[in-house]
Amino acid sequence: MSEAGTLLDRYDSLLVDLDGVVYRGRAALPHAVGSLRSAKAAGLAIAYVTNNAARPPDAVASHLRDLGLEVDDADVVTSAQAGAREVAARVPAGSVVLAVGGPGVGEALRRRGFEVVERADQSPVAVVMGFGPDVSWRQLAEASYAVGVGAVFVATNTDTSIPTARGIAPGNGTLVAAVVAATGRAPIVAGKPFAPLMRESIERIDARRPLVVGDRLDTDIEAGHVSGIPSLLVLTGVTTVDGLLDARPEHRPTFVSTDLRGLSDTRAATPLGVAEEALGHDDGLAALRGACVRSWASIDLGRRSPVGDDERARLAQDVDDALR
DSSP, X not given: OOSOSOHHHHOSEEEEOOBTTTXXXXXXXXXXXXXXXXXXXXXXXXXXXXXXXXXXXXXXXXXXXXXXXXXXXXXXXXXXXXXXXXHHTTSOTTXXXXXXXXXXXXXXXXXXXXXXXXXXXGOOSEEEEOOOTTOXXXXXXXXXXXXXXXXXXEESOOOSEEEETTEEEEOXXXXXXXXXXXXXOOOEEOSTTSHHHHHHHHHHHTOSSEEEEESOIIIIIHHHHHHTOOEEEETTSSOOHHHHHTOOGGGOOSEEESSGGGGTOGGGSSTTOBOOGGGTOHHHHHHHHHHHHHHHHHHHTTOOOSOOHHHHHHHHHHHHHHHO
């Protein structure tokens, strides 16, 4: 395949994260809708792949349509769906399963034919935990009681944080950690960076040459590494300049862009490419690319990063300027 052209020329499909990539809270992030509409017009299949299990796919798709995107319900793939798939592979059809999280968790399980319950005394053979903003101590306790006596334990994801309109908040991983601490049992994890959610997404859109697009190194980008899929990191969500400079090998993206405009910018289509030209801010982002190369090489040799505090501060300011 030719190395020329944009990322839209290289790949036939996109596996796009949502929180911190397409939107933050209810509002679309700058340039996200236009960039994704351009990808759709170029003929790419798009799966919206989210570790956030709180909402059912139809609610997420409706939100995306409200933002101006052309999306079918089936284009949204949630970690709750992947979690239900993992349960189905381990317990008999029609089993009783305890669900903790938002409505998306229970719906995914019901669609797989499971009887969904809320209490451990209803004899669940499995527990699925997904994010929900209203998850309470009592729900965590019920999950702990069931897991403690041997129920199959599945977490839709273990993200420790989640971007919201007000900032970064605790994610499902913090809830799962409470049950792990109480029971001493680790869950089967369905969401990114693990393979089940990626398999579900690739099959859903029949992707042949997919590109993972995300804002988190430890979920989106690592999922690309785990599944052998190239990745684009956008700096509109969780990952900071410091985080990128300190990334371990499994957390290093193939491409980097300040936002989703990097999909159609010709200068983003290079190894660790940075979308410079479209932003009119060459120097700072070119410096970021060079600093990553130096820092990662130093880390791989077991040395202290050569990128000092002053340089990090300058790079962070340059990237902030580019984003503005």
